[in-house]
Amino acid sequence: MKPGLLQIGSFPPEVQSQIDAEFERIGIDDVERDPARAAAIRAIVTRSNLEVPAALVERLPALEIIATNGVGYDLIPLELAARRGIVVTNTPDVLNAAVAELAVGALLSLLRKLPQADRYVREGRWAQANFSLTASLAGKQVGIAGLGRIGKDIARRLAPFGVNLAYHGRTDQQLAWRFEPDLALLARDADILIVAAPGGPETARMVDARVLDALGPQGYLVNVARGSLVDEEALLAALRENRIAGAALDVFDGEPDIDARFFGLENVLLMPHIGSATVETRAAMARLMLDNLRGWFRGGRVLTQVSK
Ligand code: NAP
Ligand code: 8YV
Numbered sequence: 001m002k003p004g005l006l007q008i009g010s011f012p013p014e015v016q017s018q019i020d021a022e023f024e025r026i027g028i029d030d031v032e033r034d035p036a037r038a039a040a041i042r043a044i045v046t047r048s049n050l051e052v053p054a055a056l057v058e059r060l061p062a063l064e065i066i067a068t069n070g071v072g073y074d075l076i077p078l079e080l081a082a083r084r085g086i087v088v089t090n091t092p093d094v095l096n097a098a099v100a101e102l103a104v105g106a107l108l109s110l111l112r113k114l115p116q117a118d119r120y121v122r123e124g125r126w127a128q129a130n131f132s133l134t135a136s137l138a139g140k141q142v143g144i145a146g147l148g149r150i151g152k153d154i155a156r157r158l159a160p161f162g163v164n165l166a167y168h169g170r171t172d173q174q175l176a177w178r179f180e181p182d183l184a185l186l187a188r189d190a191d192i193l194i195v196a197a198p199g200g201p202e203t204a205r206m207v208d209a210r211v212l213d214a215l216g217p218q219g220y221l222v223n224v225a226r227g228s229l230v231d232e233e234a235l236l237a238a239l240r241e242n243r244i245a246g247a248a249l250d251v252f253d254g255e256p257d258i259d260a261r262f263f264g265l266e267n268v269l270l271m272p273h274i275g276s277a278t279v280e281t282r283a284a285m286a287r288l289m290l291d292n293l294r295g296w297f298r299g300g301r302v303l304t305q306v307s308k
Pocket of ligand 2: 047048049050069070071072073095273275276
């Protein structure tokens with residue numbers, strides 16, 4: 001008999017057909033209607049940008065594993081899972097390159113104003129006057145908040161551009177790059193602040209008005225982590241008043257329904273949470289997510305368990 005599975009979010013057809021071949025999908029409506037159906041659910045599959053509510057987990061007495069298609073686990077009730085002995089898996093490392101590529105691409109796009117330049121040409125304005133000068137990446141001071149798997153991949157990709165790198169986190173990793181325990185000081189010394197730390201209560205609003213003011217009018221912010229790490233009111237005000245030079249944002253509070261005030265700002269590059277969204281990377285993530293589920297149900301072993 002196939003194990004019962006509850007799915008949160010949607011997956012591409014090729015992934016969906018593998019899920020459906022190996023599991024009996026039980027819908028959320030069934031959980032609400034029928035406690036016996038709820039009691040047949042042994043696995044949850046989800047995506048890291050969607051919430052797994054604690055109240056839902058409470059209603060699934062036979063739940064053994066939550067497998068997320070993503071590295072972040074800020075929207076999974078980890079403590080409840082640990083108390084219940086529910087295994088939680090994610091998909092680390094296989095997405096580092098894609099997220100790092102997006103961070104570097106977004107940064108270059110922000111500095112060189114590529115969306116504006118594209119619009120300039122399309123609107124026929126080139127023949128009237130040259131496009132305004134933009135900012136170089138070479139020689140800039142770059143601070144990375146959260147130098148983990150993705151942060152290091154970003155740093156390694158940025159180094160050949162001739163930047164000076166420093167990082168912030170809870171621990172000095174004794175690397176060649178300078179460690180800065182105070183985020184505001186990292187921002188003060190940086191031309192570019194890149195955020196790549198996990199979401200959750202510990203990092204909530206760590207990029208606040210103080211940090212943005214420290215970054216200053218010549219400073220750029222790039223966020224490929226979670227919207228929750230940035231105080232969006234403070235960011236909107238800083239962008240509007242040109243107290244920072246610009247921002248490139250892949251993640252937002254309340255996404256996908258983001259604050260519409262961003263749309264009116266020219267100094268912000270907006271992306272719809274696409275850090276890991278390449279064909280190759282999403283396939284690798286889905287493979288790892290499925291291998292975790294298979295490992296659990298075939299032998300009680302998973303490949304990439306979340307441990308906090
Ligand atoms: P990771 O390897 O766990 O790295 C996280 C880094 O953040 C670590 O270096 C850690 O260093 C630091 N950190 C943790 N708590 C901190 C705190 N309270 N203050 C400051 N730094 C802290 O994680 P990863 O695999 O690189 O992923 C990072 C995050 O990227 C994910 O959690 C996810 O939210 C986001 N992400 C976004 C996308 C996207 O599509 N935009 C895709 C994938 C991932 P210390 O332990 O020394 O503090
Ligand atoms: C996607 C992510 O949002 O891995 C993460 O933490 O944020 C992303 O890769 C998504 O969860 C893909 O399913």
